[in-house]
Amino acid sequence: MFNPSRDQARRFFIEAWHKRQQGLPMTQLELIAADLVSLHPEYHALLGDAQNAQADIDALLAREWTPEQGEANPFLHLSLHLAIEEQLSIDQPPGIRRLFEQLSRQHGERHAALHDVLECLGETVWRAQRDRAAPDGAAYLDCMRRKIRAAV
Template sequence: MFTPSREDVRRFFAQAYRKWRDQLPLEPIEAMAADVIALHPEYFPLLEDEAALVRDYTPEDGGLNPFLHLSLHLAIAEQLSIDQPPGIRAAWQERLAARGDLHEALHDVLEALGETLHEAQRDRLPPDNARYLERIRRTKR
């Protein structure tokens, strides 16, 4: 099983960004990452800054860890591409229709994923896929 380090993940996003920015050929997973990065232009400077790649991002900083945020987006993109857990594509379509905005809908799914992973970690159980899908379907507006 591939278990990348924090630095590996950050360098992966920086490399995908540079290749995308420079219009170089991308591997399929890099293309998926580039699509996620394109939704976050506020992160472009970070992906070009060596110091940002090694910085610790803590809750006390008052912001999100941009690399965790991108990683969760990428996990969702992969889930949607293979409909895993089963039914996530349908739940996603419902969420997108309810929101009417791609990025806001993705952030709803990201929040649901974060809650589901937190709950699983807290309870020392596997993530509850049914609960995850239920969270995605929840209407916020």
């Protein structure tokens, strides 16, 4: 299994964005990552600035984003997006694709639906870490169903 360190995951997004900007060849995963970055213009300067100097990259690798600072961690956000894209591609947990399609129809656009799923995934991961247990796929899908009911 691929289990990158925090720095490796951050470098992956920085390099994927750099390759997109430079028109360089990219792997399928890099294409997906760059597409996700493109959906978040609030991250463009952050990742764009890092492509020019090693000091900027080192600062991004070392930086902490905490709720107390009032900032969301852009790399965590993008990583959750990437995980969701993989889950949708293989319909895992089973049924996620159908629920996502319902959310997309309700929102009228894909990105807003992804953010609903991202909230559910974040909650699922948080609960698993808190409880020192495996992520609860059923609870994850239940969260998505609540989002669908709330959007009606």
